[in-house]
């Protein structure tokens with residue numbers, strides 16, 4: 005029986021972070037496997053890329069649903085059908101309600117193109133350049149109700165260079181994202197990190213197991 009965590013990736017667009025997760029998960033020792041890719045947009049370029057990689061895909065067009073809750077009920081069911089343990093939002097541009105976020109609490113990750121809590125939301129590279137920051141980057145965090153918030157799992161820093169444009173900076177940050185997301189997912193899937201008091205704790209391999217897996221609770 006496979007001990008790998010089953011992951012559902014949520015996308016809305018081109019899916020380059022999705023591809024980086026799919027590629028990382030090909031390694032035999034990687035602690036997660038990609039069970040399904042779900043897009044809320046039928047036109048998302050990532051769907052074809054997932055299919056080419058032999059991954060099951062589902063399109064759940066949010067426009068077909070009268071309410072956010074109805075859309076999320078369908079999304080939740082699709083994730084259950086695929087027996088998903090963890091969700092990775094990878095350029096998934098749809099706000100989720102508290103009901104969905106709570107059901108997947110500490111099991112849903114998101115990648116964002118800034119060093120959170122700086123620059124949540126859109127146009128992060130443009131805003132970083134406008135504010136004159138010298139260090140920019142990307143963040144993988146657990147999802148909470150408020151957009152681009154939640155306990156931080158991992159970050160990568162990218163230097164802002166003289167003459168950078170939003171496009172040139174975006175390109176270097178995206179390259180960092182493609183390394184960071186597989187790393188962050190492996191930390192979560194392997195149990196190397198857990199969330200306590202809204203903070204991510206990193207466990208050394210020699211540490212005693214986190215409380216969730218203590219012998220007392222396992223009985």
Ligand code: GAR
Nearest residue numbers: 017018019020021094095115116117
């Ligand atoms: C990525 O840069 C990701 O960090 C960002 O959307 C892009 C998706 O690209 N996500 C957010 O801004 C979430 N707030 P991709 O589809 O090629 O992975």
